[in-house]
Amino acid sequence: MMPDHNAIRSAARKAASAVARRPVKDSQRLVTSGLIDSLSVLKLISLLETTLNISIPPETLQPEDFDDIDLIVETIERVAKPAP
Amino acid sequence: MTTHAQFCQQLRERLLADKDKVLLRVAVAPHFEEPLEFTGRTILERAEKLASSLALPRDRAVVLVLLPHSPELFLLQLGLVLQDHIPAILAWPTNRVDPEKYQRNLVHQLSQLPADQLLTLPRLAENLAASLPYPTIGVSIGNVSTFEKLFPAGSVSEGLEQGQFPHRDSPPSPDALFLQFSGGTTGAQKAIVVTAAMLSEQLQQLGEVLQFTEDDSVVSWLPLYHDMGLIACYWMPLWHGASSTQIAANDWIINPELLLKYISRYRATFCWLPNFSFSYLAQRRELMKQTYRLENMRAWIDCSEPVRLKSITEFADAFADWGVRKESLQASYAMAETVFAVTQSKLGDELRTVPRNRVNRGNHAYADLAFDLIDDVYVSSGKPVANTEVKIIASDGSTSLETVAGEIYVRTPSLFSGYWGAEGFQTHSLQNGWHATGDYGFLANGELFVIGRFKDIVIVGGNNIFPEDVEAVVNTIPGVYPGRVVAFGVEDKDYGTQSLAVVAEMKDDFSEEAAAVLEAAIRTLVLTAIGTAPRHVAVVPPRWIVKSTAGKISRRETRARFLREKITVL
Numbered sequence: 001m002m003p004d005h006n007a008i009r010s011a012a013r014k015a016a017s018a019v020a021r022r023p024v025k026d027s028q029r030l031v032t033s034g035l036i037d038s039l040s041v042l043k044l045i046s047l048l049e050t051t052l053n054i055s056i057p058p059e060t061l062q063p064e065d066f067d068d069i070d071l072i073v074e075t076i077e078r079v080a081k082p083a084p
Numbered sequence: 085m086t087t088h089a090q091f092c093q094q095l096r097e098r099l100l101a102d103k104d105k106v107l108l109r110v111a112v113a114p115h116f117e118e119p120l121e122f123t124g125r126t127i128l129e130r131a132e133k134l135a136s137s138l139a140l141p142r143d144r145a146v147v148l149v150l151l152p153h154s155p156e157l158f159l160l161q162l163g164l165v166l167q168d169h170i171p172a173i174l175a176w177p178t179n180r181v182d183p184e185k186y187q188r189n190l191v192h193q194l195s196q197l198p199a200d201q202l203l204t205l206p207r208l209a210e211n212l213a214a215s216l217p218y219p220t221i222g223v224s225i226g227n228v229s230t231f232e233k234l235f236p237a238g239s240v241s242e243g244l245e246q247g248q249f250p251h252r253d254s255p256p257s258p259d260a261l262f263l264q265f266s267g268g269t270t271g272a273q274k275a276i277v278v279t280a281a282m283l284s285e286q287l288q289q290l291g292e293v294l295q296f297t298e299d300d301s302v303v304s305w306l307p308l309y310h311d312m313g314l315i316a317c318y319w320m321p322l323w324h325g326a327s328s329t330q331i332a333a334n335d336w337i338i339n340p341e342l343l344l345k346y347i348s349r350y351r352a353t354f355c356w357l358p359n360f361s362f363s364y365l366a367q368r369r370e371l372m373k374q375t376y377r378l379e380n381m382r383a384w385i386d387c388s389e390p391v392r393l394k395s396i397t398e399f400a401d402a403f404a405d406w407g408v409r410k411e412s413l414q415a416s417y418a419m420a421e422t423v424f425a426v427t428q429s430k431l432g433d434e435l436r437t438v439p440r441n442r443v444n445r446g447n448h449a450y451a452d453l454a455f456d457l458i459d460d461v462y463v464s465s466g467k468p469v470a471n472t473e474v475k476i477i478a479s480d481g482s483t484s485l486e487t488v489a490g491e492i493y494v495r496t497p498s499l500f501s502g503y504w505g506a507e508g509f510q511t512h513s514l515q516n517g518w519h520a521t522g523d524y525g526f527l528a529n530g531e532l533f534v535i536g537r538f539k540d541i542v543i544v545g546g547n548n549i550f551p552e553d554v555e556a557v558v559n560t561i562p563g564v565y566p567g568r569v570v571a572f573g574v575e576d577k578d579y580g581t582q583s584l585a586v587v588a589e590m591k592d593d594f595s596e597e598a599a600a601v602l603e604a605a606i607r608t609l610v611l612t613a614i615g616t617a618p619r620h621v622a623v624v625p626p627r628w629i630v631k632s633t634a635g636k637i638s639r640r641e642t643r644a645r646f647l648r649e650k651i652t653v654l
Contacts, residue, residue: 032180034607034617038337039545039579042364046371055371058339059116064179 002082003052005073012072015047026069041066048072054080088259091280092166095323099124102298102325109329109350110155112227116342119329120155127162127322135163138203138221145169145200146256146263146504150190150208152176153332154225157308158318160203165261172199172263172275172504173309178334179234181612187240189613191215196506197275207232214239256504263504264311266420266548274503274510276420286315286423286498287323289469293428294354294383298325301352303343305336310546312388315424316356340365341372344406348376355381356416358546359389359396360581366395366402367578379407383431387416388546390534391463393437395580410434417465417532421519423498426474427532429466437461438528443535444488462526462533472496474532475518476525489526489535493518540639542573544616545581551639557613558588563602565589568629572643574620583619586610587646589626599623622646 003011016024019040030036036044041063045056057079065075086094099107102124109119122130134156140147147169151157157173164171177186191212194202199218202209206222213220225231256263256277263275290296302321306313321328329346336342343365347355362384386396396413411434417427429435440460468474473495476484484490495517502511512519522541525534542549554571558564568589573582586606590599602623611617630641 031617032182032611033604034180034611035604037544037583037617037619038178039360039364039576039581039583040619042337043578046367049371055373057373058341059114061338062179062334063338 002054002080005077008052008073008076009069011048011051012069012076015044015051016069016072018047019044024069028069029067031063031067038063044072048076049083052076052080053083055083056080085281086259086284088168088261088280091261091284092168094284095162095166096128098323098325099128105298105325105327107322107325107327108155108158109327109346110153110158111329111331111335111342111346112154113230113332113335116335116339116345119346122155122159124325127159128166131159131163132166133163134159135167135169138201138223140167140169140201141219142200143168144260146198147171148174148194148197148199148202150174150176150202150204151223151225152205152231153307153330153334154227156223156225158330160223161262161308161314161318162322170256170260170262172197172265173314174265175307175309175615176231177234177615178611180617181234181615182608183235184240185609185612187211187235191240198504198506198508205232205235207237208235211235211238211240215241256509257501264314264420264423265309266311274505276500277502277504277509278423278500282423282498282500283315283319285471285496286425287320289471289498290316290320290425290428291324293425293469294431296320296324296326296354300324300326300354300382301350302326302328302354302356303331303346303350303352304328304356305331305333305343306356306358306546307333310388311418311420311424312356312358312546316385316387316418321354340368341374344372344376344378345374347378347381351380353380353382354385355383356385356387358543358581359386359392360545360576360579362386362395362399363392363578363580366398369402376406378403379409381408381412383412383414384408385414385416385428387418387425389543389581390536391415391435391465392580393461393463396435396463415463415465417492417523417534419494419521421500421521422472422494422496423500425469426472426494426496427466427468429464429531436464436529436531438464438487438526438533442487443526443533462535464528464531464533466532467530468496468532472498474527476527477520484526487526487528489524491538492521492523492525492532492534494521495519540572542571542582542584544573544584545579547616549584549614549616554584554586554610554614554618557609558586558606561588561602561605561609563591563598563605565591565626568626568637570629570637570639570642571618572639572646574643574647576619584610584616585620585622585643585646586618587622587624587629587642589629590623591626594625620646 108122111119202220209220209222259279304317476490478490522539551571555569558569632638
């Protein structure tokens with residue numbers, strides 16, 4: 001079962017803050033501001049998948065799809081599936 | 085010695101010998117199920133047609149090519165060579181750059197290179213046309229709108245004075261095939277001139293040591309501006325009549341499974357990867373949706389970063405049930421200065437290791453040059469390829485004995501003879517034919533083990549980043565104390581690579597708020613100008629950066645202080 005919107009947002013905030021090593025505001029740019037690098041985007045995706053027990057299919061995704069908390073939530077709700 | 089004309093003649097003959105065989109596949113998003121395919125004949129015809137349609141201003145034109153991953157990029161590299169021009173492929177930016185800053189920075193960088201033409205996407209060509217000292221030509225590609233949306237229309241005017249432009253008097257070399265940047269930003273770094281003799285020697289020797297045949301097949305996500313992508317993954321299969329399948333680096337990073345999908349589908353036999361890729365693929369294994377057959381692979385070659393036992397062991401363990409054999413994990417020591425491979429491990433044998441405590445570090449001054457060991461062993465990069473010699477030189481100039489570390493020197497017929505840069509062609513001085521690599525390592529049983537670097541180059545995911553470039557960029561930011569910036573690498577032990585760190589002193593009175601503003605500016609500008617985001621940025625009060633006893637800024641000591649005081653590595 002997919003986690004609900006609030007759980008995704010909460011996990012996105014925690015994961016983004018962990019990867020950026022600082023508290024991250026919802027509107028704060030992560031990727032296009034240079035706050036996190038390419039490999040950190042991968043760590044962010046892995047953290048989200050583990051925490052939420054979901055699978056994020058990478059086809060057609062770009063690092064910019066994880067550029068802020070709102071985008072992360074929207075991306076997960078759009079493409080993620082429950083982990084098999 | 086192979087001349088330019090002989091090389092091109094051979095290339096045409098080889099492509100026509102495989103006129104109906106698919107030699108090149110280019111995977112373009114989002115059509116990953118159907119990569120575009122090109123046979124020997126279509127490669128030759130389309131490459132020459134594309135290059136000849138450009139109406140370049142002179143023979144032997146130096147042509148800078150700035151295009152995203154696309155069939156046109158691969159074809160232009162060949163077509164320009166065949167049409168007797170000299171291409172130089174530049175790195176296409178990530179989607180994350182600030183377009184205005186990127187274009188202004190690009191004008192500054194490109195203005196330092198003596199060239200005849202810039203080929204890029206139409207809108208970028210228009211935007212840059214008024215500012216560059218040479219003409220721009222727009223080249224349309226299949227998915228041009230996807231990339232052009234990054235750059236809104238609008239001329240870039242940088243107002244550079246004519247006197248700042250270097251002159252292009254004569255070609256880099258009579259037999260130059262193409263130019264290859266060895267790392268760093270375009271303007272600050274020089275391009276290596278690759279001649280017909282150098283390339284044909286490298287392709288022959290590497291082909292022999294790998295017993296590479298037309299039955300082989302390569303899958304790659306390495307970009308063409310990288311020597312591993314250009315030489316090992318593109319020229320190598322093409323020259324030997326084997327196929328290659330090319331994935332964009334951006335697509336692979338977000339979807340690493342693509343690599344295994346194509347290896348399985350096309351029964352690939354060779355894959356060159358920087359070290360971090362092995363760890364990364366292993367860590368993504370559990371999340372992969374399908375099962376792949378990888379038993380056909382003859383070699384996974386770890387190259388362009390120090391080889392870490394942890395990374396290749398993780399990879400072998402993770403994919404053993406899909407057919408990856410430990411003896412298929414190989415390593416190579418390569419550099420653009422020798423076109424590509426200097427050494428190659430022996431196929432079919434497991435990589436040799438030497439425990440750290442068996443190595444004499446040669447000189448205590450070198451002790452802190454080693455990359456941080458994840459394992460307690462050094463991993464072999466194999467023996468020199470044919471006609472290539474490697475020796476280790478101690479700090480007193482003597483040749484080191486077995487397992488005694490020193491600077492790695494290389495002598496080979498594929499060694500470069502000079503650079504192409506702002507001053508035109510500059511001969512590179514050699515010592516009796518030997519090139520001092522700036523790398524630190526040792527020999528054991530004739531095999532080379534690379535320990536680290538004398539130069540402070542940061543290697544992020546296989547990409548060389550020169551700290552001086554980063555520091556120069558950050559120095560231009562108002563609020564940063566001029567000249568008080570240090571960039572260096574920090575080990576990323578999860579992925580077996582490095583991340584980029586920047587320490588900058590604040591010019592005015594220090595405050596947390598002002599530091600946060602400066603940090604954001606530094607991150608954005610470095611990402612835009614260098615193409616890699618710094619993972620760590622520390623804005624610090626004046627006099628925080630460590631100086632040596634001679635009063636010079638010490639990168640090493642500043643890095644040590646930073647690691648002690650400032651960060652927790654994720």
